Amino acid sequence: MSESKHKFAFYLGCIAPNRYPGVESASIKAMKKLGVELVPLKGASCCPAPGAFGSIDLNVFYAMAARNIVLAEQMKMDIALVCNGCYKSIWEVNHKLKHNKDLRDNVNEVLKEVDMEYKGTINVYHTAELLYNDKFIGVDKVRDSVTNPLTGARIAVHYGCHLVKPHKDREFEQEAMLNTEHPTWMEELVAALGATPVEYRNKMQCCGAGGGVRGYDIVHALDIANEKLINLKEVQVDALTDICPFCQLQFDRGQIEIKEKFGVSYDLPVLHFAELLGLAQGMSPQDLGLDLHGISCEPFLQKVL
C-alpha cells in the first residue's frame, strides 16, 4: 500500500496506550492495511473522562475536550479514536460546540487563554465506525484483509454504551449503527474475521464501570459486569470483544477483582476488536502485547492460531 486513501488524527485516550498498548499498535497497523493512515495527535490529553469530569463541571469537560479537538483542527484532519468513552467526550463535545453558539463562545473564551480557538472544522469517528462504513473501509474489505481467519472461535460482542447511546443524538450514516436494542453490525465485523459471533442475554447492558462508579463503589460496578459474565457463560464463548478499552479493563481486570471479591471465576479472554483484527491479519500475540491482559488469552489463541 503506497499511499493511504484516508488520513486521520489518531486520538489515543488513556487506557489504550497506557494499559493495552496492543490496541494502539494493532489499530495503526491494521488500519494501514485497509487504506487508512492514523497520524499521531501530538499533545493530546485525557478526553477528559466523561464520567469523572462531566460529573464535576461540564464547562471544564467541554473546554478540555475542545482542546483535543483543536489540536486536530490545527492538523486539518478528522479524528479517529478507539474508545467509546473518548467518543462520548470528543464526538459529543464537537457536535455540541458546532451546534450551540453559547457553548462555543464560552469554550473559546477559555481557550483564548491558551492561544487556541475552536472552529468546528473537523469530524470525529470511532475506528469501529470506519471499519463498518463502506465509505472508509467496510465489512468486505475487512474480510479481504484477513490472512489468519479466526475460524471456530465463538466470540460475543460487548458494544458498550457511549458510542451508540443515546441513539437519538447520534448521527451515524449507517442505519444499522442506530439500533441500540438489537444491533448486529459488530457481529458482522466479527464474522468477517472468520469467527462465529454469538448472541447472549441482555447484550446491550452496560459494563458497570462508567460514570465514576468503578471508582466510587467498586463492588457495585463489578456486580454489573458479573451479571454480563453470567449471561456470557450461558452461551459458552471463547472470547468477548469490545470497542472500548475502559469496558475492556472492567471485564479483563474486573474478572480478577470479581474472583477476589465474589469468589467466582470465568477466565474469559477479553479483546478489543482492534486486537482481534490484528490477529486475523497475521499479527502475533507478542506484537499485540496480549500478555499484558489480566485474563490469559492463551486458550483462545490456541483455538485460532
Place this chain on the structure above:
Amino acid sequence: MAEKKATTKKTETKKDTKKVAPVKDDVKKQAPAPAAKPKAAAAPAQVGSTIKQEPRIGVFVCHCGTNIAGSMDIPAVQEYASTLPGVEYVDNYQYMCSTPGQSKIDKAIHDHKLTGIVVAACSPRLHEPTFRTATKEGGLNPFRFEMANIREQNSWVHMHDREGSTDKAKDAVRIAVAKAKLLQDLYPKTVPVEKSAMVVGAGVAGMQAALDLAAAGIKTYLVEADTSIGGRMSQLDKTFPTLDCSQCILTPKMVDVGRDQNIELYTWSEIEAVEGYIGNFDVTIRKKARGVLTPKEAAARGIVGGGCNGCGDCDAVCPVVKPNDFEVGMKPRKAIYINHPQVVPLIYTIDFNSCIKCGLCVTACGSEKRAIDLESKDEFIKVKVGTAILATGYDIFPIEKKEEWGYKKYENVITSLEFERLICASGPTGGHLVRPSDGQTPKKVAFVLCAGSRDNTGTGKPYCSRFCCMYSLKHAHQIIEKIPGCVPYLFYMDIRSFGKMYEEFYYRIQDEGAKFIRGRVANILEDPKTKNLHVHADDTLLDRPIDLDVDLVVLAAAIQPKADTNRTRKLFGVSCSMDGWLLEAHPKLNPCGTTTAGVFLAGVCQAPKDIPDTVASAEGAASAASIPIHKGEVELEPYFASCIEERCAGCGMCVNLCPYSALSLVEKEGRKVMQVTEAKCKGCGTCGGFCPGGAIWMNHFTTPQIVAQIDAFLLGGEQ
C-alpha cells in the same frame, strides 16, 4: 421615512392604480348602495357609484376577557385608532362577539353614518361571520367589514411583551383601516345543492353516516377501499364495556347498508378525482379491477342469473396462498378471496398482484354464473354530490419501530389487533388464545399499554390513542374468562377510563383478578430456549424494578391515520393537523366540519375515538352534511376573480394556472378575453397575482386594497 414615502409615491404601481379603473378615487366615490351587483357580468371598472362619499370607519377593540387585554394596552390601541385618517368612531368592549358588543357596531353605524367596520379581536376564522352579521344588522353590506387579528397572532404569542404587542396591535388596526376604507359592497352567490352525498370509508363511522343520510332521504354513495365493508370494528371480538360481540352488533348494520335503496355501495374502490364545490362536487370513483362480477354486473352483460353468489367454489380450487390481512396475516387466503364468511357484499375478489391466471376458478365457477373475468380492468365512475363525508379510519402504528419491545423479533410478542383475532371465535384459532411460538395456552400474559402512544421521541405518536386502556381491560377480562388460572398483567401509566360505565368496567376487571402494574415497559428480552419473555419495568408504586417472566406479551400499539388518508384529503381540499389526523373546522364548536365547505369528517380519521364516540361523530357528520342538501341551496363567498376586459390580452396563462378550472377564454368583440365561472372560483388569487397585464380583479382582495395595506404597514399610515 420621508424619503421612503417619496420613493413609494413614484412607483409605477401607484401611478397605474391612479390611472386605471378600478382606482381608489373611484372606490371612494361609491355609495352605500349596491356597487357590485349580484350576478353582474360587468367588469369592476363599472363598480362604484357616482355619489361621492368619504370613508367613515368605525374601529372596535375587543378585550377578549384577558386574552387580549391581559397582554396589551387596549386604551392606547383605541386612542391610536382614533388618530387614523378616515376613522370616525372608536370603541372597545370586553367581549365584542357578545350581544352588547355586536349592538355597539349596529348602533355606531346608525349614529355615525359609518361606511366600514374594523374589529380588532381574534382570528377571522373564528368570528368574521359574527361581525359580518353585526355589520349587516347595522345596515351596511356585510363585506364592509375587516378584521384585525390581535389575539392569535399577537397577544397569545407575545404574552410577556406588553409594549411590543401594543405596537403590533396598532399596526394591525392601521392596516385593517386602510383596507376598510376601500371595501366594496359584495353579494354572495347562491347555488343549488345536488340532493346526494358521498361517504368515503365504510367502517362503522362511514356505515352509520351513510345509513343516517339514506334514512333522511338522501341518495348516498358509500366508497370503501377494501373488498367488504365493516372496517376495523369487524375485526374485533367483543366490545367494551358492555362486552357485546362486535360481529353481533355490526353485522346487522352491514346488512342494512347492503340493502338500503338509497345507498349505492362501491367496495374495492377509491376516490380518483374531485372537482367542484359545496352543492356540486363532481367525484370520480375508481372501481378497482375485481375480477368477479356481481349479479347486477353479470345481468348488464347479458348473463342471466349469473354473477357471484359467494359459493366459494373458486376459493376451493385456487392454487395461490397468501396471508389474510383481515386476520392480520395469521390465516391464509387464496388469490381469489373474501375477508371472512360474513362479508358484505358477499362477492369474491381476485388479488391480481398474486393471481397466476391459471383459470381454475373460471372453470369452477361454471358456465351458469360466469362470474369471473380475469381480464377485468379498473373502471371510472363519475357521480355528482352535494356534500361529502370522509371516514377513512386508522391503521396500527408499525410498533416494531420501538425495538425495545421486540415485536416481529420475538414470536410471542403480538399486537392487540392480533389478540382480537386470536380470541375471536371466528378467528384463525377458533377463539383459542395461543402462543405463536408453540401453540401453547399462555398462563401469564403481559399487556404493554401506551405502546408507541404518548411518545415524544419522534419514533411513536405524541397523542393518546384513546381506546387502548379500555380494550386492554377487556382483553384481561377475556383471558380470565377463557383460560382458568391465566393471569393478565397490565403495565400502564394511567388508566384512562373516562367514558360512560368505563370506570365501573375498570373496577370489575380489577375485581376479576387482573394485576395492574404502574410502570411503562422499558424493554422485553426473550429467553431463546423457552421463548418466554422477560418484561422489564419499574413498578413505580412499589418503587422497585421488575423482571416479570411471562408467556405472551400483547402490545397496545398506537394508531395512526390510514395510509391513504393524505391522498384522499388532498383531493377534497381538507387539511390535517401535525399528527396527520384530519383537521376539523373548530375542535369544539365544529368538530365534524372542515374548512372546505360541504366536506365533513366522521370517526377516527379526525382523531382517535372509541366506538361510541365514532358513531356519535358519524351521526353528527351525517346531520351536518344533510343540512345544505335539505336547504337546497348554499351561498358562496363572493371572493371570485373577475376580468378587466380592456386590459386582458387574452394570453390564457391564467386559464392553465387556475387550480379549480374556473377560468376560460371567450371570444368577445372580436378578441379573446378571459371569463370566470364564479361558482367554481375559490378566490385563491393565483391568477390575479400572475396576470402580466394586471387585468384580473380579485374581489375583496383587490390590488388597491392590498397595496393600501402594504403602504399602511410600511409607511406608518401616511399614504
Place this chain on the structure above:
Amino acid sequence: MARSKGYPEALEKKLHDQRYFADESNPAFTKDVKTISRTIPQMCYQCGTCTGSCPSAPRSTYRIRKFMRRAVLGLENESLTDPDLWLCTTCYSCSDRCPRDILPTDTIMAMRNLAFKKDIVPVNFLKTVQAIYSSGHGVPNNDVNRAAREKIGLTRDPPTTHMYPEYIPAIRKILDHYKLKANADRIVKEREG
C-alpha cells in the same frame, strides 16, 4: 428539611415529620438542572422507563425516576445529599428509551455538577482531576507498560502529553481557569488530611 419537633434527639429522629412541605422546593434548582443538563427534566411523567432500563437500580436503592421527580419539584437538598446520586454509570439506556425525549442521564450529571459546587463529591472523581493536572492523563503510563510498549515497537510513552509535556501547561491553565485543581486539592485534604 422536615420540621423540628423539639424532642430529644432519638425521638426527633424516630418521629421526624416525613411530609413534603412546599418550602423544601427550590424552583431555582429545577431551573439550574435544566440549564446545565441542556435537557427537559420538567417534562417527566414518571413512567419509570428509566428505572426499568437502569443497570444500577436492581442492585441498589438508586432510582433515576426519583431524581427526575426531585428535579421537577426542586428538591435540591434531597437530591444533592443522596449518596445514590453517584451510582449512575451513565450508560444512557434511560435516555435512549425515555418516551418524553428527556436525557435523564444528563439530569444526573447536572445534579452532580451542582453537588460539587457544595463540595459534595466522592474523592475518586477529584483524584482523576489531580492525575490529569499532573500528567494530562486520567490513567497515566507506568514502567511495566513502557517496557511492553517498547517490546511491541511503540514509543515508551505515547505521543500524547506523556511524550510532549510541553502541552501540559495549557491543560493546567484551563483547569485553573475553573479553579478545579485548587478545589480538588482542598476537598481531598479535608477528607483525607
